[in-house]
Amino acid sequence: MPPPKGLTDPARFFVEPQQPRHRQYEALRAYFAEGMPSAEAARRFGYTPGAFRVLCHAFRHGRLHDFFADAPRGPQVQTKKDPARPLIIALRKQNLSIYDIHDALTHQGHRLSLTAIHEVLRAEGFARLPRRRDEERPQRPRPERAAVADVRQVRVAPRRFATAMGGLFVFVPWLVRLGLDDLVSAAGLPGTRMIPAAHAVRAALALKLTSTERRSHVMDLVFDEGLALWAGLNVLPKTTFLSQYSSRLGPRRLATLLDGWVKTLRGHQVLPGQSFNLDFHSIPFFGADEFVEKHYVSRRSRRQKSVLAFLAQDGDTRVLCYCNADLRKGEEADEVLAFVRFWTRQTGQPPPHLVFDSQLTTYRNLAAVNARGITFITLRRRTPALLREMALQPRAAWRTVQLDVPHRLYQTPKVIDQRVRVRPYGTDPLRQLFIQDLGHEQPTVLLTNDLRATPSALIIRYARRMLIENGLADAVNFLHLDALSSAVALNVSFDVLLTTIATGLYRLLALKLRGFERAQPRQIWRRFLKSPAHVRVTATEVVVELPRRAHNPILIASGLLDERTVVPWWNGRRLRFELP
Numbered sequence: 001m002p003p004p005k006g007l008t009d010p011a012r013f014f015v016e017p018q019q020p021r022h023r024q025y026e027a028l029r030a031y032f033a034e035g036m037p038s039a040e041a042a043r044r045f046g047y048t049p050g051a052f053r054v055l056c057h058a059f060r061h062g063r064l065h066d067f068f069a070d071a072p073r074g075p076q077v078q079t080k081k082d083p084a085r086p087l088i089i090a091l092r093k094q095n096l097s098i099y100d101i102h103d104a105l106t107h108q109g110h111r112l113s114l115t116a117i118h119e120v121l122r123a124e125g126f127a128r129l130p131r132r133r134d135e136e137r138p139q140r141p142r143p144e145r146a147a148v149a150d151v152r153q154v155r156v157a158p159r160r161f162a163t164a165m166g167g168l169f170v171f172v173p174w175l176v177r178l179g180l181d182d183l184v185s186a187a188g189l190p191g192t193r194m195i196p197a198a199h200a201v202r203a204a205l206a207l208k209l210t211s212t213e214r215r216s217h218v219m220d221l222v223f224d225e226g227l228a229l230w231a232g233l234n235v236l237p238k239t240t241f242l243s244q245y246s247s248r249l250g251p252r253r254l255a256t257l258l259d260g261w262v263k264t265l266r267g268h269q270v271l272p273g274q275s276f277n278l279d280f281h282s283i284p285f286f287g288a289d290e291f292v293e294k295h296y297v298s299r300r301s302r303r304q305k306s307v308l309a310f311l312a313q314d315g316d317t318r319v320l321c322y323c324n325a326d327l328r329k330g331e332e333a334d335e336v337l338a339f340v341r342f343w344t345r346q347t348g349q350p351p352p353h354l355v356f357d358s359q360l361t362t363y364r365n366l367a368a369v370n371a372r373g374i375t376f377i378t379l380r381r382r383t384p385a386l387l388r389e390m391a392l393q394p395r396a397a398w399r400t401v402q403l404d405v406p407h408r409l410y411q412t413p414k415v416i417d418q419r420v421r422v423r424p425y426g427t428d429p430l431r432q433l434f435i436q437d438l439g440h441e442q443p444t445v446l447l448t449n450d451l452r453a454t455p456s457a458l459i460i461r462y463a464r465r466m467l468i469e470n471g472l473a474d475a476v477n478f479l480h481l482d483a484l485s486s487a488v489a490l491n492v493s494f495d496v497l498l499t500t501i502a503t504g505l506y507r508l509l510a511l512k513l514r515g516f517e518r519a520q521p522r523q524i525w526r527r528f529l530k531s532p533a534h535v536r537v538t539a540t541e542v543v544v545e546l547p548r549r550a551h552n553p554i555l556i557a558s559g560l561l562d563e564r565t566v567v568p569w570w571n572g573r574r575l576r577f578e579l580p
Helices: 007-013 020-032 039-044 049-060 083-090 098-107 114-123 166-178 180-187 195-210 217-221 225-231 238-245 252-265 333-349 361-369 384-391 454-463 466-477 490-512 522-529 551-555
Strands: 159-165 276-284 294-297 302-314 320-324 351-354 375-379 416-421 430-436 442-447 533-537 543-544 574-578
Touching: 020 039, 020 049, 020 302, 020 490, 039 049, 039 302, 049 320, 083 098, 083 252, 098 114, 159 225, 166 180, 166 195, 166 225, 166 490, 166 543, 166 574, 180 195, 180 252, 180 384, 195 225, 195 238, 217 238, 225 533, 252 320, 252 333, 252 490, 276 333, 276 466, 302 333, 302 466, 302 490, 320 333, 320 490, 351 361, 361 375, 416 454, 430 454, 430 543, 442 454, 466 490, 466 522, 490 522
Parallel strands: 276 351, 351 375, 543 574
Antiparallel strands: 159 533, 276 302, 294 302, 302 320, 375 442, 416 430, 430 442, 533 543
């Protein structure tokens, strides 16, 4: 007797049905059509004899005849497209675009989307229209064309006008005092006869200082005479120029400008340089460039395409003093050494104190930092071995310390202070602090080469590292560090450098405002600078008439409005403020 043949997949579909209705059909067919005994049909298709008799009874009485329900067919006409189809074809034959056709259909009561009109035209075989000249387009209201930015067309005649950004003129004395034009010239930034380099940088900086989200939004401001005068132009440059100009700026020129800017800030005593907070920031990228690498974006808690930037902040004044957005994968760990070289070049000696988290660099680089005599505080990753070690510590090993921070919720953490040696770091001992009751679910592990400071001083100093986190949050939300995905391609390094300069200007201004020394840029802008004004240009002065505001007394007391600054890009005119 030959062995039974195996079932193929098509045969198994009929012999071993999986769906309930299909199984009922095959069982009834075997019983009624093929003459299979009732008990055998029930056994083959998984029914009990009683359940199969009930199934056969239901079939005989007409309650199981809908095994093959017809699929319902949809409508065979397009109720919106078909009535408008002849009109769409007639309008396209008049050389009208999809947008023109959409407007014409709307006036006649046909509610069709642009996509629906495109589908009708494509089905009828119409190709895309070539770009038309202005005289070929239908007559309709159009955006007014602003003048082309050209420094040679700056109006110097006496006049009076209103501006929506009157508070921005408070920064003009600082730009003159800090010599931004000289820094731009020394860095060799390019310019043209129409828009010199210093004017281009001021125009881009104006958008950053006013919290303009994207460079393409400059089109909302091109008719503001105050912004144009602030930059020293007849009008602000438009999106195309900003895109093309930033693409001409290489890393060497931007690094030179950063060097000059930090040196100037140090001359004005706003960079004590005693301690620094270091951190990375991933700027999300939403394009389709395959060469942009993926980095971890903390705001989204995931890895995605982004540009990695490294930032350093002075721990006392919270001024950003170093930035680098030209990093590739594998270079992140060495950036702390690049900052050490930068600061050594600035001051002749390495930075004395650095604070950063555990992801910033490696133990080998920590050893290199220690070899230069630099004190550091960082976190150690909570590995399973460290968690077990902390869990096995006796209760008597934990010592309570008092944090002298009045407004802190958790002021009495428990600490274990010990000396450890980490193999990649070398033979020198490191100080390790296990800290609990800081408000975190798991204990914190601090690692430092500072063997003298008290545990409370180390905890308080590391907690102040959150200042750079707050500064980055403000740079993202107010200075729009992450808003780079727009119609305007912008050099990311240039945008990060503009953010660094803008934070420095806001910090210089905040240090002059009593009670607002530690205010964030968004708070300074909202309370003091975000206001319209009237500007009066005379033969010798530019007078800015600021409106009455609640915080004007603090601005007056700062003395910033009493200066009479000669502005070089206004042909030597003096800036003067007037308040009601």
